[in-house]
Amino acid sequence: MTDFTKTRALFDIPEGMVYLNGNSLGPMPKAAPDAMARFLNDEWRTELIRGWNTKGWFMQTNTLGDRIGSLIGAAEGSVVVSDTLSIKVFQAVGAGLSLVPDRKVVLSDTGNFPTDLYMVQGLTKLKDDGYELRTVAPEAVLDAITDEVAVVTLTEVDYRTSRKHDMARIIEKAHEVGAVVVWDLAHSAGAIPVDVTGTDVDFAVGCTYKFLNAGPGAPAFIYVAPRLIEQVEPVLSGWYGHEAPFAFDTDYRPMPGKIDRMRIGTPSIASFALLEAALDVWEQVDLQDLRARSIELMTLFIDQVEARCDGVTLVGPRDMNERGSHVSFKFEHGYPCMQALIDRNVIGDFRAPDMMRFGITPLFIDEADILKAVDTLEDILKTESYKEDRFQVRSAVT
Structure with missing residues (x-):
């Protein structure tokens, strides 16, 4: 049984703050400063270029990939870490298209994170050969998977509403018609149990700065099903994926049979x-315990807000099994209201046009935090303090 009191103690959260934004940027683990100091003082400073060998830097893409793989049900040797999530989306969709060369349609949904759609748009323009990005409502995805579709690319948990796609059903339908599926696990990894092996996932990508708490701009990861790895053509071919990186050949040859x-x-x-x-931190966490605790806290939060906070409306499913691990409420004055919350040390975020979003992250959030957040929101709504001029000013990051 996971002890969430112990995991909470592993994070450095400012005194008095209720941090409900771990779905966007996780807080700093207390071990992070020492880890960085060790890298600076005991690795880079002393080893310099030797560190690629003596400190194992060269294979960290893979060793860390395996650690993330254990959180998403991936087999050893099927995940690597590096680059950004946007790059990994481009890479995975491009690789998927090469597996179905006689089709031109990439299917996604209108709730997908915009960057994922931007990357596909850029990829189809580069190919310049009749490729099409087709988007439908999230609820319509299953019916839209036809034998025209080459790649289905979806974010499992909607970044705004927290609605969770039925991964198994979508994969089954896609495979029935010969399509490949790319899953973005940005709001899944570290938030909900994922089983890429059991659900027969083709490709999955994700970031490590949200629920995995690795810091702003932390690297992304990519998973490729072992049954596909020998066929996959890297769309972005760099020296680190070459069969013989230090042969310095002028022609690219991908590493055979490996996620490398x-x-x-x-x-x-x-x-x-x-x-x-x-x-x-995850070495002492059971993901089933995490999910159960997340559902308890989301239920408490939703029930309390709906009982005490007039004017806000829940977004997304009421069935907790159909949502991820964040909660959003619509409110006409959502942006200034969120600024008022932040001013009082309850940290969530805002998503246009009118959604206040709150991450429910059991590693460091408990019932007391939930109740304090609701108390604060209730007071802000009753006093209408969100109408103050200072809360109307839009920041660069919302």
């Missing part, structure tokens, strides 16, 4: 130090 072929360029070893510290 999905590596691209030199990774950020400094960011790996922080990621390693963040992943250490």
Whole structure:
């Protein structure tokens, strides 16, 4: 049984703050400063270029990938870490298209994170051969998977509403018609149990700065099903994925039969130090316990807000099994209201046009935090303090 009192103690959250934004950027693990200091003082400073061998830097893309793989049900040797999530989306969709060369349609949904759609739009323009990005409502995805579709690319948990796609059903339908599926697990990894092996996932990508708590700009990961890895053509071919990286051949040959072929360029070893510290927390977490606790806290939050806070409306499913681990409420004055909450040390975020979003992250959030957040929201709504001029000013990041 996971002891969430112990996991809470592993994070450095400012005194008095209720941090309900771990779905966007996780808090700093207390071990992070020492991890970075060790990298600076005991690795880079002393080893310099030797660190690629003596400190194992060269294979950290894979060793850290395996640690993330254990959180998403991936087999050893099927996940690598590096680059950004946007790059990994481009890479996975491009690889998927190469597996179905006689089709031109990439299917997604209108609730997908916009960057994922932007990357596909850019990819189809580069191919310049009649490729089409087709988007439908999230609820219509299953019916839209036809034998025209080459790749289905979806974010499992909607970044705004928290609605969760039925991964198994979508994969089954896609495979029935010969399509490939790419899953974005940005709001899944570290939030809900994922089983990429059991559900027969083709490709999955995700970030490590949200629920995995590895810091702003932390590296992304990509999973490729072992049954596909020998066929996959890397769309972005860099030296780090070459069969013989230090032969310095002028022609690219992907690493045969290994996830290494999905590596691209030199990774950020400094960011790996922080990621390693963040992943250490997960050594003592059972994902089923995490999910059960998340549902308890989401239920408490929704019930309390709906009982006490007039004017706000729940977004997304009421069935907790159909949602991820964040909760959003619509409110006409959502942006200034969120600024008023932040001013009082209850940290969530805002998503246009009118959604206040709150991450429910059991590693460091408990019932007391939930009740304090609701108390604060109730008071802000009753006093209408969100109408103050200072809360109307839009920041660059919302």
